Amino acid sequence: xxxxxxxxxxxxxxxxxxxxxxxxxxxxxxxxxxxxxxxxxxxxxxxxxxxxxxxxxxxxxxxxxxxxxxxxxxxxxxxxxxxxxxxxxxxxxxxxxxxxxxxxxxxxxxxxxxxxxxx
Numbered sequence: 112x113x114x115x116x117x118x119x120x121x122x123x124x125x126x127x128x129x130x131x132x133x134x135x136x137x138x139x140x141x142x143x144x145x146x147x148x149x150x151x152x153x154x155x156x157x158x159x160x161x162x163x164x165x166x167x168x169x170x171x172x173x174x175x176x177x178x179x180x181x182x183x184x185x186x187x188x189x190x191x192x193x194x195x196x197x198x199x200x201x202x203x204x205x206x207x208x209x210x211x212x213x214x215x216x217x218x219x220x221x222x223x224x225x226x227x228x229x230x
Contacts, residue, residue, distance in 0.1 A: 135164070143168040146204045166206045170196060170213055173205065189217050 130137060142165040145151035147158050161169075177192035187195070193214045200207035 138162060139165045139168050141165075143172055145169070147206065148203045150204070167209055170205050170209045173199070174213060189221060193217060 139162070141153065142156060142161055145154065145156040145161045145165065146169075147161065147166075149155050149157035151161075173196060174192050177187045177195060178189060180186045193210070196205060196210045196213070197207075199205045200210045
């Protein structure tokens with residue numbers, strides 16, 4: 112799993128046309144697997160050394176992986192996914208404020224869909 116980001120990030124960094132076009136997106140691609148406690152990869156960044164955008168992408172990437180059918184696991188419910196993300200935040204792996212904002216948006220969206228289908 113760890114290999115899926117690093118080679119593409121390195122390859123993208125070497126392509127000057129893409130680097131000029133994508134700019135800061137390359138940093139997000141490279142660092143979206145970093146963890147707040149420094150246990151992530153590829154650079155072992157910690158806390159505020161990980162950009163806000165990369166921290167957001169990390170939470171969204173985990174949420175997507177959990178709530179999407181994958182060859183290696185069944186899809187989790189939205190509530191299960193939020194629960195796992197909250198556990199990760201409690202273990203200082205992901206940003207708790209970002210997890211809570213995502214939880215708020217997910218729950219809002221879920222309750223909004225319920226109201227639409229009632230009317």
